[in-house]
Amino acid sequence: MEFHKLPPVKDQIMKCVRCGKCRSVCPVFAEIRNETAAPRGHVFMVQMLRDGKVEPNNDVNERLSNCLMCENCSVNCPSGIDIHELNAAARSYIYDKNPSLSKELIFDSLWTRPGLLKASSKFMWGAQKSGLQSLARHLGLTSILPGDLSKAEKILASVPRQSARSFLPEYNPARGEKKYRIAYFLGCGTDLLNPQVARATVDVLTHYGCEVIIPRDMKCCGLPHIANGKMDTARKLAVHNIKIFNNGDYDYIVTDCASCSSALSSKNMEFLLGGLKIEDEAIAFSQKVMDLTQFLMEKLELKLPGKEVDDRIKVTYHDPCHLANAQGIKKAPRELLKQIPEVEYIEMGEANRCCGGSGTYSLTHYDLSMRILDKKMDSAMETAAAVIATCCPSCMMQLRHGVQRHKWNATVMHPVELLSQSLKQTPAKK
Amino acid sequence: MDKDKIKKALIEMLGKEKVLSEELDLMYYSYDSSFLTKLEPSSPLAVVFPRSTEEVQNIASFAFENNVDIVPRGAGTGETGGCIAIKGGIVLDLSTWDEIVEIDAPNMQVIVRPGVIHAQLNKELSKYNLFFPPDPGSSQMCTIGGMVANNASGLRAVKYGCTEQYILGLEVVLPNGEVITTGGVKAKCIKNVSGLNLTKLMVGSEGILGIVTRIRLRCWPRPKARGIAMAVFDELDDAPAAVLDVYQAGILPSGIEILDRSAIDAVNQFKPEINLPQAEAILLFEVDGNPPSVEYEGSLIKEVVGKRARSIEWATEPKRMAELWEGRSITATAAARVRADASRVFAGEDISVPLARVADTLRAIRALGDKYGIKVVNYGHIGDGNVHTAPVINPENPEEVKKVMEMVHEIHLLAIAMEGSTTGEHGVGAVRRQYAELEHGRAAQLMRDIKRVFDPLGIMNPGKLI
Ligand SMILES: Cc1cc2nc3c(=O)[nH]c(=O)nc-3n(C[C@H](O)[C@H](O)[C@H](O)COP(=O)(O)OP(=O)(O)OC[C@H]3O[C@@H](n4cnc5c(N)ncnc54)[C@H](O)[C@@H]3O)c2cc1C
Ligand code: SF4
Ligand code: SF4
Numbered sequence: 066m067e068f069h070k071l072p073p074v075k076d077q078i079m080k081c082v083r084c085g086k087c088r089s090v091c092p093v094f095a096e097i098r099n100e101t102a103a104p105r106g107h108v109f110m111v112q113m114l115r116d117g118k119v120e121p122n123n124d125v126n127e128r129l130s131n132c133l134m135c136e137n138c139s140v141n142c143p144s145g146i147d148i149h150e151l152n153a154a155a156r157s158y159i160y161d162k163n164p165s166l167s168k169e170l171i172f173d174s175l176w177t178r179p180g181l182l183k184a185s186s187k188f189m190w191g192a193q194k195s196g197l198q199s200l201a202r203h204l205g206l207t208s209i210l211p212g213d214l215s216k217a218e219k220i221l222a223s224v225p226r227q228s229a230r231s232f233l234p235e236y237n238p239a240r241g242e243k244k245y246r247i248a249y250f251l252g253c254g255t256d257l258l259n260p261q262v263a264r265a266t267v268d269v270l271t272h273y274g275c276e277v278i279i280p281r282d283m284k285c286c287g288l289p290h291i292a293n294g295k296m297d298t299a300r301k302l303a304v305h306n307i308k309i310f311n312n313g314d315y316d317y318i319v320t321d322c323a324s325c326s327s328a329l330s331s332k333n334m335e336f337l338l339g340g341l342k343i344e345d346e347a348i349a350f351s352q353k354v355m356d357l358t359q360f361l362m363e364k365l366e367l368k369l370p371g372k373e374v375d376d377r378i379k380v381t382y383h384d385p386c387h388l389a390n391a392q393g394i395k396k397a398p399r400e401l402l403k404q405i406p407e408v409e410y411i412e413m414g415e416a417n418r419c420c421g422g423s424g425t426y427s428l429t430h431y432d433l434s435m436r437i438l439d440k441k442m443d444s445a446m447e448t449a450a451a452v453i454a455t456c457c458p459s460c461m462m463q464l465r466h467g468v469q470r471h472k473w474n475a476t477v478m479h480p481v482e483l484l485s486q487s488l489k490q491t492p493a494k495k
Numbered sequence: 496m497d498k499d500k501i502k503k504a505l506i507e508m509l510g511k512e513k514v515l516s517e518e519l520d521l522m523y524y525s526y527d528s529s530f531l532t533k534l535e536p537s538s539p540l541a542v543v544f545p546r547s548t549e550e551v552q553n554i555a556s557f558a559f560e561n562n563v564d565i566v567p568r569g570a571g572t573g574e575t576g577g578c579i580a581i582k583g584g585i586v587l588d589l590s591t592w593d594e595i596v597e598i599d600a601p602n603m604q605v606i607v608r609p610g611v612i613h614a615q616l617n618k619e620l621s622k623y624n625l626f627f628p629p630d631p632g633s634s635q636m637c638t639i640g641g642m643v644a645n646n647a648s649g650l651r652a653v654k655y656g657c658t659e660q661y662i663l664g665l666e667v668v669l670p671n672g673e674v675i676t677t678g679g680v681k682a683k684c685i686k687n688v689s690g691l692n693l694t695k696l697m698v699g700s701e702g703i704l705g706i707v708t709r710i711r712l713r714c715w716p717r718p719k720a721r722g723i724a725m726a727v728f729d730e731l732d733d734a735p736a737a738v739l740d741v742y743q744a745g746i747l748p749s750g751i752e753i754l755d756r757s758a759i760d761a762v763n764q765f766k767p768e769i770n771l772p773q774a775e776a777i778l779l780f781e782v783d784g785n786p787p788s789v790e791y792e793g794s795l796i797k798e799v800v801g802k803r804a805r806s807i808e809w810a811t812e813p814k815r816m817a818e819l820w821e822g823r824s825i826t827a828t829a830a831a832r833v834r835a836d837a838s839r840v841f842a843g844e845d846i847s848v849p850l851a852r853v854a855d856t857l858r859a860i861r862a863l864g865d866k867y868g869i870k871v872v873n874y875g876h877i878g879d880g881n882v883h884t885a886p887v888i889n890p891e892n893p894e895e896v897k898k899v900m901e902m903v904h905e906i907h908l909l910a911i912a913m914e915g916s917t918t919g920e921h922g923v924g925a926v927r928r929q930y931a932e933l934e935h936g937r938a939a940q941l942m943r944d945i946k947r948v949f950d951p952l953g954i955m956n957p958g959k960l961i
Contacts, residue, residue, distance in 0.1 A: 076836070079837075079838055079889065079890050079891045080831065081838075082528060082831065082838060082839065082840070083526055083527065083529075083532075083571075083638040084528050084572065084633070084636075085528060085633065086573045086636060088570065088636055089612070089635040089636045096589065097522075098521040098591045099515065099523075099542070099544070099588065099591075100524055100571065100588075103523075109522075109526060110522075110525065113522065119519065119522070123515075125519065128519065128520075140786065143827065143831065144828070144831050144838065145832065185910045238666040332822075365584045
């Protein structure tokens with residue numbers, strides 16, 4: 066859809082009263098501290114772009130890309146402006162006008178073709194020996210990554226040898242009495258970087274009577290594309306996924322990845338596909354999408370039998386922005402963790418402060434991302450927890466890097482891994 | 496002086512990382528929270544980020560020698576275009592200079608640099624059981640420097656007054672680069688009547704006399720308890736009358752807020768679950784202090800106000816207090832959302848009238864809304880007669896903009912006719928300057944003369960206040 070006709074561009078820009086509330090909650094602004102990085106600055110620049118007062122060029126793009134897409138501004142804006150959507154729409158517009166600003170290879174080819182992505186992750190794994198520089202050159206990553214790739218390399222340091230898809234079957238029968246037929250939306254980050262989370266998800270869901278199908282032909286949720294100004298590609302991916310999942314007669318579409326569930330949410334579908342013919346199908350699809358922890362707590366009404374555990378592990382929780390801000394899901398993951406008998410839950414200060422990862426942001430803006438991460442680590446380390454739990458592969462990657470960077474003896478896990486481990490120790494009876 | 500030369504000199508002086516000079520970057524400094532700068536944004540020549548008195552002095556000296564305008568800026572939350580270089584010039588963004596230099600708890604004071612955020616300061620002071628009482632709605636974003644320059648206040652001005660009451664002394668860089676200290680060069684005392692009171696002159700001077708680089712603030716002990724009463728009125732006139740009754744009963748609440756019919760409708764429309772009672776006006780009284788005195792004053796308010804109000808509820812339990820207060824806390828937001836294809840605008844938003852004329856003023860504003868066919872939401876700090884008016888229009892429709900500007904002008908004239916002022920707390924800036932003579936008569940000229948003493952070249956934030 067044309068930039069000027071997109072609902073946030075058409076209807077919301079004029080509602081900005083420049084009150085500055087968004088300045089006070091933006092993690093990027095807190096570091097850069099000038100108006101060019103303030104959310105209201107982004108709204109202003111998108112307005113200038115809309116009104117033709119600035120050219121849709123890389124200079125504008127660079128300023129707008131000082132954003133983690135964490136949505137903290139949008140949830141706090143008194144005028145109800147979806148600031149992050151405006152930003153994404155503007156960057157996409159700039160991209161459309163400047164094909165030469167291409168991130169073509171990585172975003173158009175890689176993420177849209179699971180086979181290629183899988184191959185490249187293997188390559189990435191191999192590249193830990195050869196160095197990221199040469200890998201990046203092969204993948205065309207050099208066009209988006211900063212010069213000093215040796216720094217960013219550390220974040221990507223531990224790509225597992227096997228992807229989840231390579232060992233999880235497409236069909237996973239329910240154990241015991243079948244309650245629901247579930248499509249598992251296995252996101253790229255879980256698949257490639259955290260296959261152990263995917264295994265835990267399937268184990269837990271089947272354990273609680275879900276038949277779990279992992280459609281082989283699903284594609285990326287499209288969030289990396291939106292965040293990097295590739296809305297058209299994101300739209301194509303959404304349409305593809307909607308078709309596949311709507312054909313499958315599933316009760317729910319569950320994902321353990323906060324970014325995926327936010328990308329597949331009705332809010333985001335409306336942003337991407339609002340006003341298009343496919344809108345109704347998109348709504349039917351997104352109504353079935355659920356975050357895993359929310360599904361476990363609300364649909365399966367999970368209740369673990371209490372038991373005496375001598376050495377409980379201290380666990381703290383980090384709110385992924387795409388879960389807490391984009392979807393308002395804060396309670397379910399905490400309740401889940403508190404139910405696990407082996408877990409001693411400790412809340413960290415400012416748990417919903419962004420970790421600075423945000424998909425590719427930590428790669429494209431390494432130094433700034435580290436400043437944001439360090440603040441997160443300060444709060445996390447204060448808890449002296451042994452495990453930082455979180456529900457997003459991008460946060461997991463970033464937090465793991467934080468743990469290393471601060472030489473802290475802690476592990477980063479998805480809550481479902483802890484649940485799965487607990488179930489293995491004591492088979493739960495419902 | 497040539498633009499490029501200015502940029503080059505500033506970069507040489509401060510280093511590249513403390514200067515913005517690309518056209519695109521400068522555009523981001525063309526606005527604050529005012530409606531004026533939404534209509535007429537104006538980019539500066541350069542933006543600098545000084546972080547020491549010496550750097551500010553160097554910038555001012557350079558500006559003085561080269562006759563270039565300089566404009567101080569905090570967080571840019573002002574409603575008047577005050578921090579905008581409306582004639583070009585160098586903007587000094589002081590928001591990154593945010594050290595709390597010293598919390599001197601035994602002397603009940605704190606020294607800060609101008610960029611400290613109000614909420615941040617109170618967070619730190621709370622560790623010492625102290626607070627800085629003025630509480631603007633922009634607490635999370637505005638700077639103490641901006642508050643000093645605008646003499647800001649807020650909900651609790653009824654009892655605690657404005658920023659000026661708390662400023663013990665200032666360090667100020669004058670437009671020629673000289674630096675002065677007001678309130679005593681070495682003084683750490685609270686009471687001080689020696690000399691002309693330059694501190695008071697600087698507070699509220701909106702950056703037209705100099706740049707505030709250091710602020711010595713008086714702090715107060717934090718009250719231990721709070722209570723809130725919500726009273727509902729069928730007659731508009733009963734609301735200000737009830738406020739007077741409370742004062743005459745010997746009570747000085749920490750806040751007294753009004754929502755008139757328009758604001759009640761706006762809140763209910765935006766969040767039906769709040770379900771405020773249909774009425775001509777709702778008053779919220781906040782009382783703070785020690786627990787027994789809060790209870791006593793609460794029961795007295797209930798008794799006195801109950802005689803005029805249709806209903807009144809008193810609460811000290813935090814959850815219920817939050818519920819009672821919620822309507823007020825979302826009014827500004829709700830006003831912005833009463834019309835789907837529109838927005839509230841910050842214009843004519845801050846008039847102040849004598850308490851006895853609040854009801855007449857509200858009626859007159861309603862009539863103006865009808866005359867211009869503009870939806871207007873009214874709320875504000877009735878305890879001191881400060882009415883916030885929120886016209887709701889499509890700011891991108893030139894017809895509506897033209898109409899609202901005419902209406903706003905009438906609102907400002909109305910305030911003066913009601914023996915009030917065009918601004919109770921937001922300030923004059925570039926938007927209310929035209930009323931100087933009407934409001935101050937002969938004194939307006941003297942104000943200009945005073946400015947000339949400080950700023951003979953007229954380079955210090957020109958086009959504002961006077
Ligand atoms: C949502 C919202 C709610 C608000 N609520 C209130 C309220 O309840 N009460 C109230 O009083 N105001 C309120 N305001 C207005 C505004 O927040 C205050 O006037 C605030 O004090 C401005 O601070 P700032 O840091 O944003 O200053 P800016 O807007 O950046 O600047 C304001 C003025 O101060 C000058 N200035 C800034 N720093 C210095 C300095 N160091 N030395 C000299 N001059 C300087 C500037 O030149 C300018 O003239 C509100 C604004 C918004 C957007
Ligand atoms: S919070 Fe919303 S209305 Fe306020 S400046 Fe930011 S975008 Fe504009
Ligand atoms: S989405 Fe997050 S990083 Fe981006 S402007 Fe908003 S608050 Fe800042």
